[in-house]
Amino acid sequence: MKPLSVKNLAKITAGNLVQGAEEVLIQHGAYRLKQVKKPNTALFTSKRIVNWKSLEPLSPLVLVTDRAYRPHEMPKHVILLQVANAEEAYWKFVHFYRNQFHIPIVAITGTSGKTTTKEMIKHILTADRQVAATTLSSNSRTASLQYLLDIDDDTEAAVFETAVGSPGDVTNAGKYFKPTIGIITNIGAHHLNYCKTLEGYIQAKAEMLNIIHPTGTLIINAEDLNTKKIDLATFRGRVLKVGKHESCDFRASHIHYEQKGMKFILQHGRKSYDIFVPGFGEHQVYNALAAIAAVYEIGVSIPVAAKRLQTFPQLKKQLQLFEGIHHSMLLDDTWSITTTSLEAALHVLNALGDGKKKIAIIGTITDLGSWGYIIHEQAGECIQRIGVDVLITIGEHARIMADHAVKLGFSAPVYTFKNSTLVYPLLQKIVDANTIILIKGDMYSKQVSKLAAELKLKPIPPAE
Template sequence: MKVLRVSEVLTAINGHLTHGDNNLEIHNVCRQLRNLKDHSLYFHLSKKLIDPSLLIGKSHYVIVTEDNRMERYLDSSSCLVLVENSKNAFLDFIDYYRGLFTIPVIGVTGTCGKTTTKEMIKHILKKDYRVHGTYSSQNGLHLNLQYLLGMDKNTEIAVFEMGVAYPGNIRISGRYFKPTIGVITNIGEAHLEGCGTLEKYVKAKGEMLEVLSNNGTLVINGDDENIKKLSLESFKGKVLSFGINDHSDFRASNVKYGAHGMQYRLHFSNEMYEVFIPGYGEHNVYNSLSAIAAAQIIGIPIEIGINRLRDFKGMERHVKTYNGFNGSTIIDDTWSCNPSSVKSAIEVLKNISKGKKEVLVLGKMQRLGNRLKEQHEKMGQTIMNYGGVDYLIAVGSSAALTGERGITLGLNPSNVFFVNDANELESILDGISNEDMIILFKFSLGKMDPSYRKVVEKYRLS
């Protein structure tokens, strides 16, 4: 973070210094008192009294609190700042710190593709700018302060992933990050356990429009039916779209599966560009379109963005292909699992199988709340809409609903397996796998017993 002095913070939060030196430097903000270090700023947000023993041996820190009784416990090198409301003071500090930066800040949200899109944007920009951003797909609200304070005097552009588990999440993240460019990759059926209904989830993603400034730019998937439900009437900024349909500002045509990636033509403002993106799937075409669009808004010419994406390395466990055990081909898509990502993975399986027997290993689709049963049964229909698969291995009771529905619709019952542990899965795969087979692992490994990871690693050779 930028180094601040107590005097600056006092003004920002309307605080009153009752103990210490207002010239003391602040180098970091800690959320938990046990992590208090020299030159740390701590906001006492709890209604419980601070345990004085946690301050023993510590010095040169700043405590912001509503409790004036704390002064007796501070050493002479430290500061006590009294405020009327600690939570409001904390939020005022966030606003102040973010206001120290007049740089482009890109916020990325969406049901699928937000992490890959965010990483693509960073990949394009990092050769010209010092870029700060969220780590991997870790976008929980508890990390917002850490990411905000990661912006320092050297930061020229920030790219933040903004997730939604509940309505209001993007409003909260927006207060921290205040994006100047907002990207919505797509809106599918996910996080229904927190949002309740698809309609509420769509509105929660639409909070991006609220947190963008009036002179900001919104970049949206022009082909997404749920994004089309968002009202743009009150948004005063600029709107750019990406997609495959003719109306999109950044439009892809002639989309093809090539060697180890996707090829397409990009049309923008009466110009046409040839594009290659490492990694399979039409979803990666959309991800790259949005990344190229965001970078172009920053000022990176489209042809440069395209060239830089040619050596982009896809995210681990995001529809990545490998040579597999027993000569098979493996698609590892075990980072997350929701209806939209399952469909994207099946599309890849269908397009690269090239006559090989297709095996889908499907686990529970996460965070669907009371729509879990419905969505898993619906996925059985979706699989058949794609022409079915040669083998379906349903892992767990939720995926079993998909398998049962698939059998009802025409899957060969002899080739549909139901497993409840990793040993069963490994045994079935050992019995059927061969060089004439392509196996798609599609589940959320992070939500499953670690023994499943060993099965995936056994089959994913290189």
Template sequence: MRKLSVSDLVKELDGVVVREGSLSVIKSVVTRVKKVKPGCLYFCLDAKAPAVQETEQLPACVIITSRPKRLPPLRGDITVIQVKKTREAYHHFLAWYRRLLSTPHLAITGSYGKTTTKEMVKYLLTENHHVKATKGNYNLFRSNAGVLTRMNENTDFGIFEFGVGKKGHLEKCVRCFSPFSVLITGIGTDHIERYGSQHLYAEEKAKLLKGAGVDQPIFLNSECDHSMRFARSLPPGQIIWFGTGEQADYRGSHIKYTDEGMTFTLTHAEKKYEAFVPAFGLHMVRNALGAIAAAHTFGVDIETLLQRLRTFPPLKRHLEITNGLNGSTLIDDSWNSNSGSIEAALAVLQEKSRGKNSVAVLGQINELGPEEIQEHKKIGRLIYNNQPGRLITIGERAAVMAREAVKCGMRARHVYMCGTPERALELIQKFADDQTVCLIKTSMRDSYGHFIRVLKDET
């Protein structure tokens, strides 16, 4: 974090010092009392005041609160600044701190590929630059605020992954973290239960675009219908397209599977480059194209990026290919699940199981609201189109997929509707051998940890 003077902080937050300590410079920011360290700024956001034992041993620090009288008796070198509303003061502080930084920032969102694309951009840039980025998939407000406040004068790039969370979340992110460049991986079917319809969900995602200043590039997927619609209200010169379509500024073509990943031809500014990403599926090529577009726009030459991309470490549980039971091959895609990612996973299973037996094990999709039945039926049709040798579903909602696949023409004797992971495991153990490739496609929201460990023969 950049060092900040307490006097500047008081002025910026329109605060009043009600208890004065000797601390004049702030070195870090936290929102939990247990994380307070010497020289720390602590925003007291919790509804309950800190317990007495939590404040007795506090080091020299500054506390921001709208209710100083609710604090327990304080000892030591502690400054207390009273503000009108603590949470509003915290958001104002973040926006102020962002303005103090000249660091280029990239904000990434979408229904799929957010974490992979963010990790790719980070990986492509970190070889020669100091990068701060969202950790893993911790893409909600508090975690990203921590990323921002850890940036300083030595930070070259900031990369944020933003999920939609609840309504208003992305608007709050725009207020506190902009200006930034925006990358939307694509909009699919997700969180409908929370937003009421696919259209409203897409509109919620589009709110992030308000954080892009007039001079900030916006990276959009040329194969995403929603992104095409977003583009109509954006200045054409601000948009940079990536994908496999002809209009893409960073276009992938001649895409092929290999034993280690995907090869493709990248076309940009009428030049062609041979590229490789050590991950499987057309969607991984799209993720790579988006990451290349962003990193190249940030100033790294394409040849360097493509060389770096060859060593990108695939993410765990994102189409991770490992050894499975009885010598089988396991494709673990159990991080998250929606119709777009299921279609991509089924395509990878089809390709990786050529000449072998294939088993697709699918769990239910969450937060679909009134679209639940229709969306599961749509996935049933995707299953039929990709024709795995056997289909195993887990849960009653997932059984809708199985029944639809049979209705479309999949052989009923190759379809198994299981009520529990334990029953599915019994079937997999029966089918798995060294000539079998098994896809596990479930959501991290469901408790399949033990199930996956058994399939990987880790227990």
């Protein structure tokens, strides 16, 4: 955080310094007591603090509040700034802090690919810039303030995920970050427990259009069906489309699998560029297109971006390739699961498993609320359409996928389990060196994660 004096904070918030020294520098911010971890923190709250003793090691603490404290209640080590409304004071502070910096800020939302695209952008930019960014996929709304305060005078660019757990989340993130570039990677069906309907979820993602600076840029996947449903008529900035269609501003063609990644030709303007991106699947090409489009807007040339992208480190548990039991191949994709990412993973399984026995182990899709049955049926349709040689599901809801796939005509062997206990013994019997296994779930499924760990022997090294 760029330090700010108590005196200046009082001016920004129209606050009255009741107790403490105005020259003390604020170096951290918080709006919940549990977020106060270090001295010199400004805490914005209307809640009454009772246990002052626990805060002594964190002094000086600057308390910005609209709650009235009696003189004897307030310890001497606390700096008290009285304001008319603590929430309004907080947002005045946030807006002031963000407006100090005139740098490119990228915000990314989407059902799948957010973290990968963000990490690609970060990887490309950090070669010659100071970059603030979301830590992996830690993108909850409670983290937004800390990510904003990571920006200081040395920061030259920033890239943040703006996830959707419920309507308003992207709008809320926009109040902090005020992005100059926005990316919607794709829109599947997720978090329907709060968004209620697919249309509601699409609109929650479409909030991205309202948070980008009026002269900013929106980058979208031109081929994503649900993204096409967003009305772009009110967007005042520039729209860049990525995809395979001739109308795309950043177009991929001649896509094919290579050792440890994907190779394709990028066409932009009248020029063509050979691109290699680590990580398997056509979806990885779309992630790369969005990342290249974003850094190009920031000022990185396509040849430079392409060279830096070649060294992008693949993210753990995202279609990571290992040697598995009995010298099989294992694709660990246990970071998250949606119907969108499941379809992408099955395509990778089939591409890498050409000529091999292909086994898919799939766990439950979460955060669906009353839509759970329907979405799991859609996953079953996806499995039936793309196909595997053996299907194994783990979990009661995951069984819906298997049952629906069979109902639609899926004729390969199917095994459904409540938990993972019996899966490993089954695999010991049916796996050999000519087998490739996809294990697909999310980080919150201990059953699936444990099984993935048991199946891994060692990473498969890149070809020389």
